[in-house]
Amino acid sequence: MTNCDHTLCKTSALKEAERVCEQLGARFTDQRRNVFEILWQSHKAMTAADIMNEMTNKQPPITYRALEFLKKSGLIHHVTSLNAYVGCIHAKDPNHIGQLLICTNCHNIDEIEPKKAVSELIKAAKNQDFTPSLTHIEMLGICKTCNNATS
Amino acid sequence: MTNCDHTLCKTSALKEAERVCEQLGARFTDQRRNVFEILWQSHKAMTAADIMNEMTNKQPPITYRALEFLKKSGLIHHVTSLNAYVGCIHAKDPNHIGQLLICTNCHNIDEIEPKKAVSELIKAAKNQDFTPSLTHIEMLGICKTCNNATS
DNA sequence: AGTTTGCCTGTTAAAATTTAACACTTGCTA
DNA sequence: TAGCAAGTGTTAAATTTTAACAGGCAAACT
Ligand SMILES: [Zn+2]
Ligand SMILES: [Zn+2]
Ligand SMILES: [Zn+2]
Ligand SMILES: [Zn+2]
Secondary structure (H helix, E strand, O other), rough: OOOOOOOHHHHHHHHHHHHHHHOOOOOHHHHHHHHHHHHHHOOEEHHHHEEEEOOOOOOOOHHHHHHHHHOOOOOOOEOOOOOEEEEEEOOOOOOOOEEEEEEOOEEEEEEEEHHHHHHHHHHHHHHOOOEEEEEEEEEEEEEEEHHHHHO | OOOHHHHHHHHHHHHHHHHHHHHHHOOOOOHHHHHHHHOOOOEEOOOOHHHHHHHHOOOOOHHHHHHHHHHHHOEEEOOOOOEEEEEEEOOOOOOOOOOEEEEOOOEEEEEEEOHHHHHHHHHHHHOOEEEEEEEEEEEEEEEEEHHHHOO
16 A cells, blocks of 8 residues: 555545445445545545545434445455544455554554464464454554654 | 463452552552452453443443553453453563454453464564554454354 | 335434543652 | 642533434336
């Protein structure tokens, strides 16, 4: 994501969303698109309230339902440590486990797929005879851009 | 934690809490102890409301302030994916990064310290020039006991 | 074409969760 | 013993999330 051509980010995310919905037999309705486009204005996490403020229809149930749908469909991530949401940049792979790098300064979020780390995490879990189904990895810290700026 | 002598868990956690407070120059007051002991009744996560219900003084600010303090002091973990809290079993090491194994069946939480996985996560972050300060690792799944029970 | 069906929306509230503000107390210490 | 910082009690309020239910809309059947 770092130094992205964000117009490209956004259009390809939209295309992907349409594909995913099609595949799920669900509709990419106005409300869902509205939430999705608002989230994809940037790579920053937004709270439900943030999003709601920018919606055409600002009623809570509308917003929460769309968020719920997008999350279940793997198109967005719920950033639990911020209680906020961000568009997923790996939506093509519905089974990916993302490591979210959350900059506490500029609030941008990058998402990487740390295959080796994940396999270590799963190994560690299995050592305790624990069978994981859902994994959250969130790191708060300072991103490259902000690091350079403050030095 | 699995198959623990929980009386032991609890007393050693209390002793540790007293030590940590002492070291921080803070007081392990009645309210803080009340929250802490309620959490340590088990290894299950409890929401703020759950805890509040069992407090001597059931007023929200009392509960939230104690939780905030205990979290900042590293004595409990905020389980962000459940928006709930659980006692930390590695409080002796204030810099540990715990991997929470959260059983969606019995709701017990185990916490392990996956050193290798963590170093891989940090390595992956640094590859993006990201400087992490706080790391959350939470896995939802089925624990050993529940796995055995359902098979 | 008309009708059923299931998904999705609109709307009205209400419940649940978290925080603000401020006066007061308590234990330390200068 | 007065002053200070940490911690509490109390009253509300703000924020976040959910329930409930009537209505609309698009694909699918007859
Ligand atoms: Zn971008
Ligand atoms: Zn993702
Ligand atoms: Zn811990
Ligand atoms: Zn279990």
